[in-house]
Amino acid sequence: MTFHLFINDIRGLESKKTSFQFERLFKESFDNFFDGLHRYATAMLKDEDKANDAVQSIFTRWWEMKTDLETTDSAKAYLYTAVYRHCLNVIRHEKIKSNHRVVAAREMVTHTMVDSDLNTFEELDTQISNAMNDLPPQCRIIFEKSRLEGKRYVEIAEEMDLSVKTIEAQMGKALRILREKLKDYL
């Protein structure tokens, strides 16, 4: 009996120590990984406010569940996976209600812009459209489907009867060519 009670009390100490460590890891992780996680969520959701909500909700969940992670690296992997799953859920859910990615992609480029930005935006947008016309035909179609129509790689691959690998490669190629052509505007 005494033995177990002894263990019990050590347990109390252990869990306190863990609690301190957890708090430190939590704060460090927020500080180190916020930008990257937010960038990732923004790319997935095409909306910065939704990206904020996503990152906030995964950190909230981590705090509530106190999921025990030993190192910064495991915390990082946990957080990225959580953002990924969270965003996928948001996307799938919204897809039911509307063709969300198209709407969101369009909203993205028009929201939070003041007048002075608008001119630069329109100019850049025109330049991008022109440069896109110069892309090799297949490359352009794929890039448009992804960037303008907000379609996923798998969908594009199915529609065009190509492999996802091809879509990936063509998208990379499109960006590389556009960057070269638009050098002066970027």
Place this chain on the structure above:
Amino acid sequence: MTNPTLIDDTLLGKFLAGEATPEEAMQVNDWIEASEENKTRYQQFEKIWFAETQEERRADKEEVWRKLQPLLKNKTVAKQIFFTPFRLAASLALLVGAGIVIYFWNLNPPDTLTWEAREAHQDVVAMTLPDGSSVTMNRKSHIQWPKGMEGPQRNIVLKGEAYFDVSHNPSKPFVITVDDIRIKVLGTAFNVQNDSIKNEVETEVTRGKVLMSTSRKEIIIEAGMKGIYRRATGELSLEKLVSENNIAYATRALSFSNTSLDEVTRQLSKAYGVQFVFTNTKLKECPLTTEYHNQSLSFIMDVIAESLHLTYEIKDNTVFISGDGCF
């Protein structure tokens, strides 16, 4: 970690298109943050993609951090007290004292205490006990405790299933009695389930450690483990906790990894108190990998329907699932 210099435009494209896996996203972000040159290159691609630069908005980080503050100020942090060796010794002495009391208490349960009780019928009931511990009772469960939690230890009698988050108080052990089983803790979060159909008592520990004992045997259950008492054999055994889905009725957190829809609906049924009916039994085999946190049942069903190309309908407490099969 992968070499942050090894990155190509294909991967940056995938990242911008929202197609990157978590591993790829980590790789891209490591690369972006490795040098100013890389960051500039990414921002150029970003400009092509969004026709504007997504400036690294410090404001976002601050805003999210600010929103997390109420949560961070909550419990755990406030409860941390530093233990000196002297205080440890003192509380040990108290505990040994308490141990003896428990022993006799067990032989002669005092009838002088007034008990308070609470019952959950159709809905999950969440409540705080007089000592500050929180309990979430699943449907059809019942707990009772001595009025004001008086006495040398915090005694709880449970019927059914409940999730406990126990406030730390080493001088007053927290003990739960489920029929002939006792579960003793000092400060932790865990779930106790008295499954009358399987004739078992299960204790799942999510944080801390607990001691589970019968009149003859005892086992220590650590976080991430589950202790099982089987009445038929009188044996106590330990198992690794595969997921925390079992306590989703309390936490509203579910995660599935290549889990069959049959099992998913079983968990949802328990967490949300609904029945599932499959119009096409083939659908039961469809695998699902996902995670939900604090979502409504209709949100979860929307996502499942979209992921597995099926349709559903909720009528009263029953969810009807139909479709041709998953592909």
